[in-house]
Amino acid sequence: MTTTLLVPVDVELKPQSLPGIGDGYSVSPIWDGVDRPNVGGIWTPSLKAAERLRECYLEGNAFSATEVRTDVDGKTYVQATSRVSGRHLLADLKKLGY
Numbered sequence: 001m002t003t004t005l006l007v008p009v010d011v012e013l014k015p016q017s018l019p020g021i022g023d024g025y026s027v028s029p030i031w032d033g034v035d036r037p038n039v040g041g042i043w044t045p046s047l048k049a050a051e052r053l054r055e056c057y058l059e060g061n062a063f064s065a066t067e068v069r070t071d072v073d074g075k076t077y078v079q080a081t082s083r084v085s086g087r088h089l090l091a092d093l094k095k096l097g098y
Contacts, residue, residue, distance in 0.1 A: 005066055007059075012026070025043065063082055
């Protein structure tokens with residue numbers, strides 16, 4: 001069985017304030033060919049880290065597994081196993097060469 005790792009077609013990087021935490025940036029991969037192209041991402045207070053994460057997403061290095069799934073309403077989305085987490089973002093990006 002051959003598996004293909006899906007790569008996002010775009011990445012949304014936008015300013016976002018979180019109550020009680022402060023200002024920062026939301027970074028979300030955008031997938032092609034599915035009903036729900038944007039199903040989440042990572043928030044960081046640093047623009048530099050957000051730009052590094054965006055590059056990692058676009059180059060296809062942020063995920064170890066991806067799969068198109070169908071939700072309970074019959075809508076398709078990408079289920080992805082991430083190599084980066086918000087809690088360890090800088091260390092994870094460094095480990096991946098970003």
